Amino acid sequence: MSKISPQTLSEAIQAVLKVDKERKFKESIDLQVNLKNYDPQKDKRFSGSLKLPNVCRPRMTVCLLCDLVHEDIAKKEGVPTMNQEELKKLNKNKKLVKKMCNQYDAFLCSESIIKTVPRLVGPHMHRMGKFPTVCS
Template structure:
């Protein structure tokens, strides 16, 4: 696979980052490794803004929580796999209360919703989840819940808005050099293409 970054440079810098965070400056939590990119010859006011998602080979965030908003069968499957789940009745108890919806959106990193339930979410919860950028991803009964969650955990999103800088989480300090380098390589190649 061709790359825009030389393999030696990538492995050397990745090793330096991991050594610094694991030996020299050890923290009491798992640090996230973030890739920051400055776009040259790009004027956000003139040029077209872009966004894109890519699935990484390894899950970047250690503690990524997903909640299932679903019908009975999806909620039962989620509970069987120790995944937090809420039914329509649980959502109706929030009663469009902005504070409760905001609290729910802060509690989880992403949401999955049954294809039957997803149409009712804006009516039941209001715009809270959408404003937080956490509108649920649809799941059907033929999808495997565990596989869909793994897919969401390993997907990152690039968005160029009004600034020329992009920042995206691509790993954590508990990953090996090879895993982190593979994630960096994938994301840089995706951005360049």
């Protein structure tokens, strides 16, 4: 694979974004980057998260799965929370977990309880693509 100039890349993106006709579904564009002479399994230099300058989804709803320490802080900020006791009440019930997943766009989880989440809710959150991201 050869190197692509930034101008060629921007022209290709503009051609893709050019509106041909109205579509009745949301479209997404994926950009795949391959690095030469880099093994992602051995070298973890590029792992991490990235903060975007603009909000992607302004009405995104997030729920915090947390312990009691983080629950008090989140309640003060107005963030919806669920603690371990509330997760235990779901009891791996597929319908209740699905209902919870449909209420929120994403889930964050305290480091202290992230290992217990799969035991409490089962594999259903992962199947729906809503498995929580660890926050500290």
